[in-house]
Amino acid sequence: MIIYLPIAEVSVNAFLLLGLGGMVGVLSGMFGVGGGFLITPLLFFIGIPPAVAVATSTNQIVASSISGVLAHFKRKTVDLVMGGVLLVGGLIGSAIGIVIFNYLRAQGQVDLLVQLCYVVFLGAIGALMFVESLRAIRRASKPGAVPMRRKHNWVHALPFKMKFRVSGLYISVIPPLVVGMVVGILAAIMGVGGGFIMVPAMIYILGMPTKVVIGTSLLQVIFVAAFTTMLHATTNQTVDVLLALLLLIGGVIGAQVGTRIGLKMKAEQLRILLAMLVLAVCGKLAFDLLVMPSELYSLGVRGA
Amino acid sequence: MMIRLIALLLLLALPAKAEEIVLGLSRDAVAITVTFQGSDIIVFGAVSRDAPAPQDSQLGVIVTIAGPDEPVMVRRKARRMGIWINTDAVDVSAAPSFYAVATTAPISEVLRDVEDLRNRITIPRAIRAVGATVPDSAAFTDALIRIKTDQNLYQMLEGAVQLDQDTLFRTAISLPATLTEGDYTAHIYLTRNGVVIDDYVTTIPVAKVGLERWLYNLAHQQAFLYGLMSLAIAAGAGWLASAVFGMIRR
Numbered sequence: 302m303i304i305y306l307p308i309a310e311v312s313v314n315a316f317l318l319l320g321l322g323g324m325v326g327v328l329s330g331m332f333g334v335g336g337g338f339l340i341t342p343l344l345f346f347i348g349i350p351p352a353v354a355v356a357t358s359t360n361q362i363v364a365s366s367i368s369g370v371l372a373h374f375k376r377k378t379v380d381l382v383m384g385g386v387l388l389v390g391g392l393i394g395s396a397i398g399i400v401i402f403n404y405l406r407a408q409g410q411v412d413l414l415v416q417l418c419y420v421v422f423l424g425a426i427g428a429l430m431f432v433e434s435l436r437a438i439r440r441a442s443k444p445g446a447v448p449m450r451r452k453h454n455w456v457h458a459l460p461f462k463m464k465f466r467v468s469g470l471y472i473s474v475i476p477p478l479v480v481g482m483v484v485g486i487l488a489a490i491m492g493v494g495g496g497f498i499m500v501p502a503m504i505y506i507l508g509m510p511t512k513v514v515i516g517t518s519l520l521q522v523i524f525v526a527a528f529t530t531m532l533h534a535t536t537n538q539t540v541d542v543l544l545a546l547l548l549l550i551g552g553v554i555g556a557q558v559g560t561r562i563g564l565k566m567k568a569e570q571l572r573i574l575l576a577m578l579v580l581a582v583c584g585k586l587a588f589d590l591l592v593m594p595s596e597l598y599s600l601g602v603r604g605a
Numbered sequence: 606m607m608i609r610l611i612a613l614l615l616l617l618a619l620p621a622k623a624e625e626i627v628l629g630l631s632r633d634a635v636a637i638t639v640t641f642q643g644s645d646i647i648v649f650g651a652v653s654r655d656a657p658a659p660q661d662s663q664l665g666v667i668v669t670i671a672g673p674d675e676p677v678m679v680r681r682k683a684r685r686m687g688i689w690i691n692t693d694a695v696d697v698s699a700a701p702s703f704y705a706v707a708t709t710a711p712i713s714e715v716l717r718d719v720e721d722l723r724n725r726i727t728i729p730r731a732i733r734a735v736g737a738t739v740p741d742s743a744a745f746t747d748a749l750i751r752i753k754t755d756q757n758l759y760q761m762l763e764g765a766v767q768l769d770q771d772t773l774f775r776t777a778i779s780l781p782a783t784l785t786e787g788d789y790t791a792h793i794y795l796t797r798n799g800v801v802i803d804d805y806v807t808t809i810p811v812a813k814v815g816l817e818r819w820l821y822n823l824a825h826q827q828a829f830l831y832g833l834m835s836l837a838i839a840a841g842a843g844w845l846a847s848a849v850f851g852m853i854r855r
Binding site for chain 1: 637638639640641642643677678679680681682683684687688689690691745748749751752753782783784785813816817818820821824825828829831832833834835836838839840842843844845846847849850
């Protein structure tokens with residue numbers, strides 16, 4: 302069934318979009334990530350204009366994050382105070398990100414920036430996760446190993462300390478604000494919720510306990526993604542609601558399947574698979590930047 | 606050469622428009638609906654004459670369909686610091702968003718260069734590129750045509766117009782699914798020995814209708830409301846998913 306998307310102004314196969322949403326939904330259910338880092342490049346690939354792909358995936362992230370955070374609320378694994386601080390940073394970051402995005406779009410360099418961001422962040426996080434989960438697997442096979450203790454680092458020396466009860470932390474508000482802001486900027490530019498950057502940052506920089514990290518990250522991602530959607534919708538008119546809807550339906554069904562697969566697997570195995578997936582996407586994008594493209598020319602809109 | 610000259614003189618001597626186009630279109634408007642997959646437009650017509658057709662010259666019919674003009678930025682990638690990035694750009698002030706040319710015979714036989722220049726019939730002539738700052742700007746317009754041709758947005762259909770007994774003509778032009786909105790212009794030229802002797806213009810409005818129209822207008826005129834609506838749909842779907850999940854688990 303071919304559907305004409307009113308904003309993207311292209312015809313696409315509706316089942317292809319449902320399948321794409323479903324596939325990313327499976328991965329998102331398995332690994333607890335929004336899947337924005339996968340869906341945006343895939344949308345580029347099937348011919349959705351980059352600006353529309355970036356804006357529309359933020360809308361799709363809102364849906365998957367809401368679905369996820371509701372489950373975490375039931376288990377009381379959401380730190381509302383931390384979420385609030387991250388959010389303030391996140392909203393400032395998205396506003397900055399949109400300005401950068403629009404400026405670069407006018408310069409014709411937006412594709413480059415988006416691709417570079419993907420390569421750098423996916424590469425770094427994929428590599429870190431890969432090494433970390435390999436170590437975890439090795440440690441698990443060695444009986445009697447001592448789990449790593451959380452250390453006091455430079456984060457604890459900063460001023461404006463605040464109590465985060467659910468996370469059991471007493472730290473400065475500056476690191477969460479900065480983390481939120483960086484993720485906000487990336488969300489706006491890359492069309493991602495930023496979960497894949499937020500989660501490691503919360504664990505390794507802020508020192509939050511892993512069980513509250515995902516829920517809190519999802520909570521703040523909802524608002525940042527919603528804010529970014531509104532900004533894209535009002536400044537660029539590039540959110541395609543029909544496209545988002547098709548991706549959502551697939552995503553929701555896929556997430557159910559993914560969660561069940563995820564339950565049957567070990568945490569380290571899941572993490573290493575996710576790391577490999579992230580590195581594969583990164584490798585493909587890096588390859589495109591480094592190898593001479595078959596078509597050197599591209600068409601764009603002036604000044605928009 | 607002599608014969609051509611005589612034919613030309615004969616044509617000039619005849620009263621204006623000895624041969625005229627009578628035209629029909631299979632559809633006079635294109636509606637972009639949710640299930641729009643492109644559309645075929647059949648252009649058909651006849652040549653009406655006051656006198657018998659001259660036997661000493663070749664009759665040609667050229668049909669063009671042009672979408673609304675739009676400015677296009679053509680960018681070229683080059684290797685900088687090991688990666689391929691956009692470097693040079695040429696601003697094409699107006700290029701048709703869609704352009705198809707159908708003829709009865711190879712274009713060189715039915716249209717002279719001078720006439721092409723005057724009427725802007727072939728694809729390169731239909732594009733206006735001015736103020737190029739790059740020395741090899743022709744490469745950019747070539748690239749524009751190449752990319753648009755690959756996307757089926759520019760079509761050069763030589764020999765696609767059927768002409769029966771020098772009177773009835775007919776051609777089908779397929780509009781692809783990636784069509785932009787606007788007034789499309791169908792232009793039919795009648796040529797004798799490559800010289801345009803009559804032409805006929807009509808517009809085919811292409812517009813989104815129904816849901817497509819509503820969503821597009823909402824997105825552009827009520828952007829804030831549209832954003833809220835998108836979020837509401839996302840939130841609703843997210844909540845529904847969580848509720849269904851919960852029920853299945855129980």
